[in-house]
Amino acid sequence: MDNKGQSYISYFNEGEIKVIALPEKFTFPFYYEPHPLTIVAVADLQQYLETQTDLDHNFGLDDEQDGPVIGKMFGVLVVQDAGGKLGYLSAFSGKMAGSNNHSKFVPPVFDMLIEDSFFLKGQDIINSINQQVKAIERDENYNSLKQELGQDTTLSQTEISEFKKLLKSNKNARKALREAQKNVLSEQNHEVFETDLIKQSLRDKHEFNVLSNKWEQHLAELTSRIAQFEDEVEELKKDRRERSSALQQQLFEQYVFLNKGMQEKSLQEIFSATVFGKPPAAAGECATPKLLQYAFKHGHKPIAMAEFWWGTAPKSEIRKHKQFYPACTGKCKPILAHMLEGMPVDDNPLLENFRESYEIDIIYEDDFFVVVNKPAELRSVPGVNVHDSVYSRLKVKFGGIEPLIVHRLDMGTSGLIVVAKIKEAHKFIQAQFLKRTVTKRYTALLSKVIRDSEGEINLPLRADLLNRPRQLVCFEEGKKAVTKWEVIQRNKDTTKVHFWPQTGRTHQLRMHSAHLQGLNAPIVGDDLYGTSDDRMYLHAAYLQFVHPQTKQTITFEIPEDF
Template structure:
């Protein structure tokens, strides 16, 4: 990997690429098979990463290296330079070794870490505010005052409770005395005695009010002193919040992205028309926007792109070392829609209609329901731009009967789906799914040999909001997700397993297979969490539930086709 002209371009050796045909269109960033030129560029960049010694960054590949292990997404952009030669640019997402400035990689769209930048100056002020907030919050007088108030409040509560008990005892004694006096005194004498008892009652109430007022005054004085501390802390926090918001807005305005026609848009302009309303954190720092920006600024023609992961995976995501991944949808899609405007781009492969021989097989039908064997590659329900689906097929087959989808399978998962034909049947079967009384068994082919023979995986899952439809493992806000599994057969480099999902989360089996805390073996052909193939080898083979009309258990099997 080298830079011939100081332009950040690494040129291909003509001999190594003379047999490679250039793509007619630029890569569709969100679902792609890397072009051969992209693979060559990525291999050269990976060789550099394996042999370099100047990046003080712990990717998590060396157990003896100091520092927190942080894997990184790297990108390559194949370009045609102004003199017609083919080369490629390299970039990383975010920062590398705490810096944006590395000679082998293109610079960021805006370098917030540049010396004396407004960002660093403002961050220094915000950090000083943080120090002041922490100093005030840990001030000995403030801490002692907080503790004294808490202690005083406990003392006041205990004394008032004890005094109230005494008053209740006094009241009970007066009640008993009244009963005795009624029987031993005449009416005039009783009236005089009752007046004395009333005075005692009023005196007790006065004493209680005096006691509560005394404690309230003491507490109020101390709370007023505490309030001054808290007001100072709150003022600093408000100042910090306002400065952070202003700094963020200033950053949004500095990140300005070009397209091939030289039209520019800031982050704020790009995201103002999205559901987010404003840019998410770190938007514009991903590799592909950096690469396209550098190409457009320097007059290079983008030919093809690719991004791969390098290093240890984050704890929450599925990321495999050296694997290619699409651009993220939440942060990159709005930016790339602007940057790629007017460029011929590959069509989204997901919008292609399924193969003609992928017919929907009905394996059971009665007045209440239909059970189908869904082929891999067919959606359960129509997409925004794709009608082909189990729903659409059944709609055509059933005519006037509306198919009511009870549950779904991922597009690339084959196997059994139950579809209701009446509202009553839909409600009855859906209730069984909600109560988790439906028994399902899946069969999958995993991408490596599994040593254990069986087990249970419990990894909570949540949606990756900035990279749908991917899921994350999240132990704080994720939904409980449990899968039982058992090895069926081991092959030389793969394992066939049966899965019993005890919960029904999105991508549950795919995540539990691929994640390092699960089986750490992606399902063969899983293009989201592993490596794409002709299909994903996951099949819903068995389902068992109570028939809504017959009220008896029914079972269905669909032979595994792999």
């Protein structure tokens, strides 16, 4: 392939692609098998990335390279130019080597980093405010006052506490004197004696008030002096928030996206109708919107797209070097809904019902619950667009009576799922799942050979809010997720394992299999964290729990068929 000037198109060698037919529709960006033309384009781009020397960016592939390690998502867009010649455009998400502009890659929709841009000027002001805040927080007088306040607060509490003990001791002594002199003194002498005790009590209270007021005034003075610093910091932070918000809003207005009909929409307009209400950070910086924008702007016809990861994965995510990935949902989906308007796009394969003619397999049934051997690709409960599910089929079987789902399996997971017939049974069995007294065993086929024979994975998980339904490993905000595992068979390129999940987090087994700190081996066919296959090779093989009526332990087992 050869690059023609500054058009950013890398043209295909005609002999290389002459046997490849063009797709009838554009790629559905959020779930796709790469078209052969995109595979050729990606191979060419990856060869460039492997051999280039111009990019001063550390992808984490060279141990000797300096700088922070930042892997990147790259994208290709196969296009036809105005003359009908085929080539591809390439882009990266975000910035690379601290810049938006690199000769091989299309420019951003809006370049916030151009010299003297409003964004850089605004950033300079915000950075200046940050420096002022840091200067105050490091100020010797400020920190000395805070230290003095802490020490004197402790000292005041100690002195006041000790004085309270003295007051109590004095009070007890006066009480003892009263008892001792009650029947000894004459009425006149007793009156003088009592008056003296009252004076002692009043003197004690006065001295206590003097001490308390002294400390109160001293600590208030210190607090007031500290507040002068902190009020200044708060004013600076308020100014920073307002400037940052205004800068972000100004930035959003600069990101204007085109579609096939050359209709324009700003980021703010696009995201105002979403659950976010406003664009999330870095919206508009992803590869596919950049590519489509350039294509529409320069009269190129989009044919197919693909994205892949290059470099080391972030610690929280599952990203494999050179592997294809869909466009992100949180930031890209609303933008691409506008950009692809009017274009014929492949159907979303997730909306296809692959199990419509499959008879549901009930392996146990009584008056309280049923146990179903769910096939892969059948939902546990109805989705937004696909109603067919274990729930919907059982509802028909039960004559319209609502099935009560006790727990769920991912659509791609096959195996045992329990569904109650009555509320009492549902409550009783579900409580066992919640208390983790149910024994569950899964079988999975992993995509590489695992050397260790058994172990336990403890990686906390949380939802990736901008890329649902993907999950993230998060040690700060994630929920505890623990999985025990054991190898049962090693093959040439795969390993079959048993999993015993000790918790029940979303995608727990898939994440613990694929993540670098887990087994670093995605489940075969896991199209979310690995690569697609004829199915996802994960099977819920074994369940053991207590029967809601007999209170006897019952066991169900269905071996995997792989």
